[in-house]
Amino acid sequence: MATRRKRVDVSVIVPSIGTTGTVGGRERVFVVEAIRSVVATGSVPIEVIVVAGPQMPAEVRTALEALGAEALGTAGQVRCVDYDAPFNFSATVNLGAAHARGAMLLLLNDDTEVIAPDWLTHMLTAASAPSDGAPVGAVGARLLFEDGTLQHAGHTYRTSIDHVAFGRPGDAPGRDGLLLRRREVAGVTAACMLTPFDVFDLVGGFTTTLPGNYNDVDYCLKVRAAGRSIVYEPAAVLHHFESRSRVTGIRPDEIATIQRRWLSHLVDDPFTPALV
């Protein structure tokens, strides 16, 4: 008798190599805690696909699969897909999406942790609500550093590619409260991005020509070029434990690639004022 597979609404894709770090003075395996927080707050049927780099320790993989069986009640709802090529973030995202079954893809960095329990509901609601008539192609969340300051409240592209209100207090309202209301933005980070599978499929996923930086910028601009809008959802709040002083190591060829494709879209931002 054929086994019916459990229905999946959202496929959560988490590229990871099983890195450990310290949060709040306690050591953790980032990806395990990220997924623990996701499965504890999943408001709809989800699957989690961890795109595991070659450095992923075997015990982390075992912990993840056990976590899925415990939390989601079905073996296989958290599964690892091996990625053994040289580092390319876009390729890992694409590989995860290639194995996805959900109508929605939720791209998530492994160094995140859910804060708002209803985060996914808010993101799904934002994804289904057209902004200015254009169907939504991607939704981003409000991401906070460990100290509670803003890591992400949407992208802004105005002579440079920046995060809106980066480093401000996490509950800062911004001008006219724009940091605390759902609104259209130029782009959102792939550290936590919800996007319909059909949109991902339409635009060809993440470009592997940008392996490290700007691949989410490129994706958002592809989505916008396809007539979809990008939305920031402030009620979806997560921690992003990325270092505030992270050196991005942007290479000249990455700058050249993003400019070659999208220069005219990177000189003015119709969505976010210059001073927030």
Added chain:
Amino acid sequence: MSDTPEARLARWAERDAVVGLDAEREQLALALAAREAEVADLRARNEQLAQRAAQLAIDADALRHQVAALQRPPLTRRVYRRLRTLAARALPH
């Protein structure tokens, strides 16, 4: 037809390449339009400058004649001075 992970990855690579080329083509078209507009603008300004230069040359000629005229006393003044000199010599001291 089954949509295997391999088929998806191949399809996305192809689509991304197409979308990327379309985007690059659009950027090049915009750059070309901007250059063409700049060339047209410079040509128009060049035409304006040429006309202005011609007008200024005419003005300069007129001024040059005025300057030359101002450099010599009027004929009557010169004749008067000459006659006065001759008269002074002819008169007994």
